[in-house]
Amino acid sequence: MHVFKHLKRLFTDWFLCGMLLATLLAYFFPTFGGTGGAMHAEIVINIGVFLVFFLHGVNLSSEQIRHGLKNIRLHFMVQGFTFIVFPLIWVVANTLLGAHIPPLLMLGFFYLCALPSTISSSVALTGSAGGNVPAAILNASLSSVLGIFLTPLLVSFVVGSGSGGIDLGSTLLDLCAMLLLPLVLGQLVRPVFGRFFARHKRYTNICDKVVILLLVYAAFCNSMVSGMWQQQGSSVIFSAFVGSAILLAIILWMTTRSARALQFSTADEIAAVFCASKKSLAAGAPMAALIFGANPGLGLILLPIMIYHPLQLIVCSVMAESYATRNRQEQAEQSANAVAAN
Known part of the structure; x- marks a missing residue:
């Protein structure tokens, strides 16, 4: 019965069905959602990410931001992972399996391990799960900035030569335009529209999920268009x-x-797991062109x-x-206990 319950949820949950539909659409219509395609995914997703950050900015109180800055243990955990x-996981895997895997593919795995975390999906997933959004925003953003320096440095340890240059100014400018600007705008309108958005917060969660579906669709489209398969x-x-x-x-x-083990709250655990496990394709693709140049592999x-x-x-x-789901159950139990206590 437990298995049938999960199967029923799989076919009735619009978001999970949307994930399956996104992959199928990418298979049949890859050029539409790929970079440069008719959907203009890079523009649509950027707008969606901007809107998500704006809505989070409206819903973030200054107390939440201060709380996010104070959580030093969470920050160290995310950046450490x-x-x-x-990279240490790769070192172990390379020692055990390196002789049986093509060198370029093994280098590709190290490049994956050296990349920074994502910003948009980490924050969107943390928000939809009911996690600590300020901590997710801070850590995902910090990871992206650190990755500008640490990713090529880590890769240089493996390839044994210079890693090429990174356009730091342009990257930071894009980061500010896509992250800081909508957050600041959201904070600016919060005194006027904060209560309105708080009453309609469920639409913020829907927006998060739609953006995630677009990210999945575009990612699969680009994989198909590239001819990878x-x-x-x-x-x-x-x-x-x-x-x-x-x-x-692994x-x-x-991370969980x-x-x-660090006794994080559920909200902090969500932020830590989602930020520390992510790797950014959006940052990885352009950085690879700079780091590896015209490498045929x-x-x-x-x-x-x-x-x-x-x-x-x-x-x-x-x-x-x-x-x-777990957060909703916990809140329902707390409400029931409060009623019983009164």
Whole structure:
């Protein structure tokens, strides 16, 4: 009966059905949602991300922001997993399996491990799950900034040569335009519209989920348009998929266990798990062109992150729904206990 309950939820939950539909649409209509396609996904998603951050800015109180800044243990955990634990996992895997995996694919896995966390999906998933959004915003943003310096530095340790330059000014400008500006605008209108948005907060959650669906669709479209499935042998793609799935499973288990060992609240655990387990394809693709230049194996180097990115969105979206359900149950129990006490 327990299995049938989950199957029923799978077919009745609009968000989970949307995840499946997004992957199917990407298979049949990849050029429509790919970069430069008729949907103009890069523009639509940017607008969606801007709107999500604006709504979070409206809903964020100054007390929440101060609380997010004070949570030092959570910040150290997220950044430590992103730039230390991930690469160490690769070192172990390379020692055990490096001789059996193509060198470029193994380098691709290290590049995946060296990338910063995502911003939009980390915050959107944390928000939809009922997590600590200020902490997620702070950590995802900090990870992106640190990644500008740490990602090429980490890669240089493996390739043994210079990693090329990064346009720091342009990257920081884009970060400010997509993150800080909508947050500031949201905070500015909060005194006037804060109560209105608070009464309609469920629409904020719907917006989060729609943006996530767009991210999944665009990610799968770009994978299809790139010819990844046609250009590489099935064994290489299979190895990349299995390796990415195992890496995601390991990191989700480790982050969840670490957050609970540190006795984080449920809200902090959600932010820690979603921020510390993410890797950014949006940052990874352009950075790869700068770091690896005209390397003919660039497609193979990017293969792990191209698989890991949509995979993390699907798995973590299901986890977000589970967290949200647990939060609703806890709130219902607290309300029932309060009524009983009175």
